[in-house]
Amino acid sequence: MAILSDDEVIGSVISGRTRDFEVLVERYKHRIVNFINKMIYDYDEAQNISQDVFLKVFETLKKYKMQDNFQAFIFTIAKNLTINYIKKQKRITYFSSLLPRSGDAKHFSYEAGQESRIMNEEDEALLITGLRQLNENQRLALIMKIYLRWSYSRIADVTGWSIPKLETLISRGRTNLVKFMQEKRKQGV
Amino acid sequence: MTGVSKTCMMVRRHLSAYLDQELAGPKREELVAHLNHCEACRLVEQELRELDLSIGRLEDIEPVMGFTARVMADISESKQNSFTSPSLVYALVFSFFLLVGILLAGLLMDPGTGPDYAEDDLSTVFAESRDLNLLNIQEQSFALLSNSSKPGITEHEHKK
Numbered sequence: 180m181a182i183l184s185d186d187e188v189i190g191s192v193i194s195g196r197t198r199d200f201e202v203l204v205e206r207y208k209h210r211i212v213n214f215i216n217k218m219i220y221d222y223d224e225a226q227n228i229s230q231d232v233f234l235k236v237f238e239t240l241k242k243y244k245m246q247d248n249f250q251a252f253i254f255t256i257a258k259n260l261t262i263n264y265i266k267k268q269k270r271i272t273y274f275s276s277l278l279p280r281s282g283d284a285k286h287f288s289y290e291a292g293q294e295s296r297i298m299n300e301e302d303e304a305l306l307i308t309g310l311r312q313l314n315e316n317q318r319l320a321l322i323m324k325i326y327l328r329w330s331y332s333r334i335a336d337v338t339g340w341s342i343p344k345l346e347t348l349i350s351r352g353r354t355n356l357v358k359f360m361q362e363k364r365k366q367g368v
Numbered sequence: 369m370t371g372v373s374k375t376c377m378m379v380r381r382h383l384s385a386y387l388d389q390e391l392a393g394p395k396r397e398e399l400v401a402h403l404n405h406c407e408a409c410r411l412v413e414q415e416l417r418e419l420d421l422s423i424g425r426l427e428d429i430e431p432v433m434g435f436t437a438r439v440m441a442d443i444s445e446s447k448q449n450s451f452t453s454p455s456l457v458y459a460l461v462f463s464f465f466l467l468v469g470i471l472l473a474g475l476l477m478d479p480g481t482g483p484d485y486a487e488d489d490l491s492t493v494f495a496e497s498r499d500l501n502l503l504n505i506q507e508q509s510f511a512l513l514s515n516s517s518k519p520g521i522t523e524h525e526h527k528k
Contacts, residue, residue, distance in 0.1 A: 198440070200443065201436055204435070204440070208436065209430070212431045216429050222429060226431065230439055234442045234443060234446060237446070238446065303425075307426070325420050326423065326424070326426075331385075331388065346385050350381065350382075350383070350385070353384050357416065357419055
């Protein structure tokens with residue numbers, strides 16, 4: 180049986196065969212979950228946001244223009260929902276920092292769990308910490324380039340950034356990350 | 369950092385694009401030529417390559433068990449909720465008021481086709497029935513009075 184293209188599956192879904200949407204979920208779920216997880220490093224939230232991504236894709240499928248560019252469409256939604264989540268977390272972190280410290284463990288327990296999961300791999304932990312201290316645009320650009328292995332033009336399509344801006348973001352992201360890891364290694368962390 | 373020439377700074381600015389194979393033409397040729405004789409820049413290049421390898425080696429996670437089923441259930445729920453979307457609710461409310469309006473207009477335009485009595489008519493009927501009752505009472509009273517004043521009877525009673 181021939182493998183249907185994304186656009187062919189979408190055509191089928193739009194014509195009323197909702198169950199065919201499963202094909203797209205199966206096709207993209209691994210990449211979407213991992214892309215989001217590498218942005219936020221929170222297993223549970225990565226799963227939740229990924230589900231929201233697919234729901235949002237389904238709801239906005241009629242807005243998708245068949246141009247064999249579904250990957251850009253779904254990753255744009257994934258990127259937007261992830262950035263929204265990061266911004267929301269920043270606000271929560273800021274307001275939590277104003278509260279007494281006793282309440283923090285409950286709100287940020289995932290971070291403690293996250294650390295314990297990866298502490299046996301020191302370098303990996305250091306890298307993840309380094310990625311998390313980058314601003315979200317540098318992190319997004321690096322993950323799209325290095326993890327998804329996208330070209331600059333494809334990243335520019337999804338993010339709306341110009342190529343020179345993207346080049347600067349990736350370059351600074353890499354440089355900042357290398358500096359961070361070198362400093363931490365010197366400190367013996 | 370000391371001793372970094374302008375050329376080295378320029379090369380390092382484009383090193384990232386070079387690693388990503390996004391640098392072409394004369395810029396790329398200049399960069400490659402510089403790397404061939406600058407050990408410091410080669411070291412930076414090496415660090416960046418190792419960083420990329422490390423990021424590439426970061427462990428992937430698996431979507432949770434039943435991920436697809438959950439998404440499809442969410443979609444099914446979302447479709448059901450769309451039946452009670454705000455626009456549909458507005459349409460239903462509008463239809464209800466339209467129906468009520470039509471009924472009221474029908475009553476006002478043609479009272480004959482409505483119930484037998486409007487509110488005012490009913491009060492009239494009540495008043496009439498009350499008057500009829502009073503009349504009956506009056507008639508009964510007169511009858512009693514007239515009976516008591518009949519001479520035959522009184523005479524007969526007197527005789528007794």
